[in-house]
Amino acid sequence: MRKLDEAQWRERLTPEQYHILREAGTERAFTGRYWNNHETGEYLCAACGAELFDSDTKYDSGSGWPSFTAPVDRAAVDALVDRSHGMVRTEVRCARCDSHLGHVFPDGPGADGLRFCINSASLRFEPR
Structure with missing residues:
Protein backbone atom coordinates (compact mmCIF):
# COMPACT_ATOMS: atom_id res chain seq x y z
CA MET A 1 0.00 0.00 0.00
CA ARG A 2 1.34 3.42 -0.90
CA LYS A 3 1.85 5.86 1.95
CA LEU A 4 -0.98 8.36 2.33
CA ASP A 5 -0.67 11.85 3.76
CA GLU A 6 -3.12 13.07 6.40
CA ALA A 7 -5.32 14.88 3.84
CA GLN A 8 -5.70 11.62 1.90
CA TRP A 9 -6.56 9.73 5.11
CA ARG A 10 -9.23 12.36 5.89
CA GLU A 11 -10.76 11.82 2.43
CA ARG A 12 -10.72 8.03 2.76
CA LEU A 13 -12.05 7.67 6.32
CA THR A 14 -15.17 8.88 8.13
CA PRO A 15 -14.53 11.53 10.82
CA GLU A 16 -14.92 8.86 13.56
CA GLN A 17 -12.56 6.46 11.78
CA TYR A 18 -10.01 9.23 11.24
CA HIS A 19 -10.11 10.18 14.93
CA ILE A 20 -9.62 6.57 16.04
CA LEU A 21 -7.30 5.21 13.36
CA ARG A 22 -5.09 8.24 12.78
CA GLU A 23 -5.34 10.15 16.09
CA ALA A 24 -5.45 7.11 18.43
CA GLY A 25 -8.95 7.92 19.68
CA THR A 26 -11.40 5.48 21.26
CA GLU A 27 -15.10 4.88 20.73
CA ARG A 28 -17.35 4.63 23.78
CA ALA A 29 -17.89 1.12 25.15
CA PHE A 30 -20.92 -0.78 23.85
CA THR A 31 -21.43 1.66 20.95
CA GLY A 32 -19.36 0.15 18.13
CA ALA A 70 -4.91 -13.29 19.00
CA PRO A 71 -4.44 -11.67 15.59
CA VAL A 72 -4.51 -13.88 12.48
CA ASP A 73 -0.74 -13.49 12.35
CA ARG A 74 1.55 -11.79 14.88
CA ALA A 75 3.10 -9.89 11.94
CA ALA A 76 -0.31 -8.30 11.15
CA VAL A 77 -0.13 -5.99 14.19
CA ASP A 78 2.50 -3.94 15.95
CA ALA A 79 2.57 -3.35 19.70
CA LEU A 80 3.77 -0.03 21.13
CA VAL A 81 4.06 1.37 24.66
CA ASP A 82 1.26 3.89 25.28
CA ARG A 83 1.77 6.24 28.24
CA SER A 84 -1.27 8.43 27.58
CA HIS A 85 -4.02 9.11 30.12
CA GLY A 86 -1.71 8.65 33.12
CA MET A 87 -1.20 4.91 32.64
CA VAL A 88 1.03 2.48 30.77
CA ARG A 89 -0.71 0.25 28.22
CA THR A 90 0.22 -1.61 25.07
CA GLU A 91 -1.22 -0.01 21.95
CA VAL A 92 -2.04 -2.18 18.93
CA ARG A 93 -1.49 -0.79 15.43
CA CYS A 94 -1.96 -2.22 11.95
CA ALA A 95 1.47 -3.33 10.75
CA ARG A 96 0.65 -2.41 7.14
CA CYS A 97 -0.62 1.18 7.50
CA ASP A 98 0.28 2.10 11.11
CA SER A 99 -3.33 2.85 12.06
CA HIS A 100 -4.38 2.70 15.71
CA LEU A 101 -6.62 -0.30 16.42
CA GLY A 102 -6.91 -0.45 20.21
CA HIS A 103 -4.93 -2.02 23.06
CA VAL A 104 -3.84 -5.46 24.23
CA PHE A 105 -4.13 -6.52 27.87
CA PRO A 106 -2.76 -9.57 29.76
CA ASP A 107 -6.18 -10.72 31.02
CA GLY A 108 -7.55 -12.80 28.15
CA PRO A 109 -8.76 -16.41 28.20
CA GLY A 110 -6.55 -17.78 25.40
CA ALA A 111 -3.35 -19.78 25.64
CA ASP A 112 -1.26 -16.59 25.67
CA GLY A 113 -3.59 -14.88 28.18
CA LEU A 114 -4.05 -11.85 25.92
CA ARG A 115 -7.12 -9.71 25.21
CA PHE A 116 -6.89 -7.63 22.07
CA CYS A 117 -9.44 -4.89 22.79
CA ILE A 118 -10.13 -3.29 19.39
CA ASN A 119 -12.30 -0.36 18.31
CA SER A 120 -15.11 -1.33 15.93
CA ALA A 121 -14.37 1.78 13.85
CA SER A 122 -10.88 0.36 13.22
CA LEU A 123 -12.35 -2.75 11.64
CA ARG A 124 -14.27 -3.88 8.57
CA PHE A 125 -16.01 -7.24 8.88
CA GLU A 126 -16.12 -9.69 5.96
CA PRO A 127 -18.55 -12.59 6.61
CA ARG A 128 -17.60 -16.09 5.42
Missing part, protein backbone atom coordinates in the same frame (compact mmCIF):
# COMPACT_ATOMS: atom_id res chain seq x y z
CA ARG A 33 -20.96 -1.99 15.44
CA TYR A 34 -18.89 -5.13 16.12
CA TRP A 35 -18.68 -5.45 19.92
CA ASN A 36 -21.68 -7.81 19.87
CA ASN A 37 -21.17 -9.34 16.42
CA HIS A 38 -21.36 -13.15 16.47
CA GLU A 39 -21.13 -13.85 12.73
CA THR A 40 -18.36 -15.99 11.29
CA GLY A 41 -15.78 -14.13 9.23
CA GLU A 42 -12.68 -12.02 9.14
CA TYR A 43 -11.97 -8.60 10.59
CA LEU A 44 -9.90 -6.34 8.34
CA CYS A 45 -8.24 -2.99 8.96
CA ALA A 46 -10.80 -0.30 8.08
CA ALA A 47 -8.00 1.90 6.73
CA CYS A 48 -6.05 -0.44 4.45
CA GLY A 49 -7.92 -3.77 4.30
CA ALA A 50 -5.19 -5.89 5.92
CA GLU A 51 -6.53 -9.07 7.54
CA LEU A 52 -6.17 -8.64 11.30
CA PHE A 53 -8.47 -10.94 13.30
CA ASP A 54 -10.70 -13.97 12.73
CA SER A 55 -14.07 -14.55 14.37
CA ASP A 56 -12.72 -17.86 15.71
CA THR A 57 -10.63 -15.84 18.19
CA LYS A 58 -13.35 -13.31 19.10
CA TYR A 59 -15.03 -13.58 22.50
CA ASP A 60 -17.24 -11.53 24.80
CA SER A 61 -14.92 -9.95 27.34
CA GLY A 62 -17.67 -7.80 28.83
CA SER A 63 -15.61 -4.69 28.03
CA GLY A 64 -17.93 -3.31 25.34
CA TRP A 65 -15.34 -3.51 22.56
CA PRO A 66 -14.62 -6.37 20.16
CA SER A 67 -12.12 -8.62 21.94
CA PHE A 68 -9.86 -11.27 20.42
CA THR A 69 -7.37 -13.72 21.89
